[in-house]
Amino acid sequence: MTPPPNPVLAAVLSRRSAARLAEPAPGRDDLERLVQAAATAPDHGRLRPWRLVPVSGDERVRLGDALGEAASSPEQARRATAKPLRAPLLLSIVHCPVPGHPKVPGWEQLAATTGMVTTLSLLLHGHGWGSIWRTGAAVQAPQVRKYLGLADGEQLLGWLYIGTRSTFGAAAERLPLDTTTKITWLDGAHG
DSSP states (O other): OOOOOOHHHHHHHHOOOOSOEESOOOOHHHHHHHHHHHTTSOOGGGOOOEEEEEEETTHHHHHHHHHHHHOSSHHHHHHHHHGGGGSSEEEEEEEOOOTTOSSSOHHHHHHHHHHHHHHHHHHHHHTTOEEEEEOOGGGGOHHHHHHHTOOTTOEEEEEEEEEEEOSSSOOOOOOOOOGGGTOOOOOSTTO
16 A cells, blocks of 8 residues: 655655746745744753844845955955845754753764754645755854844854745756665674
8 A cells, every 4th residue: 555645755855946937936924823833843951042134125236245244355255245135035044052051062962953943944835835944154144143133142054045946957866765874773783
């Protein structure tokens, strides 16, 4: 008997980063609903050591200005100012660790933040939106941190660019994983 189709497995297997994104992007209500669901990702201590800063509309130009100010040459500044215009919505991913937590070390808090973003990207895909997680040296730039209102101790992990996937170009097919190189079974055969 063939098991019924699993929409979660289908979303995981079909999701690809989308470099070309256009209007529309999810609205505020849709985004808040998806973030609420993404917040169920594994999170020891339920610290939710993250926050999100959406950047859309004209705010993308202002983020581009901050990125341009942080660039090291006029040519890099020109390219940097255009980057936020690649998608209608950029979700700034801010990691907000709880230092010295007695039970949840820093690496586990970072894992919780990245788990939430991964879950959110799958949820976006499952609802028909495209996304790509972009980073770069600008995540540490004082101009960018100031524009986004980051506090001391917060870490910008980049942006989830979100919008409607362009029909231009097909997503590359993924090669199957050779699980023998990534799974070590402890079956008593190792002496």
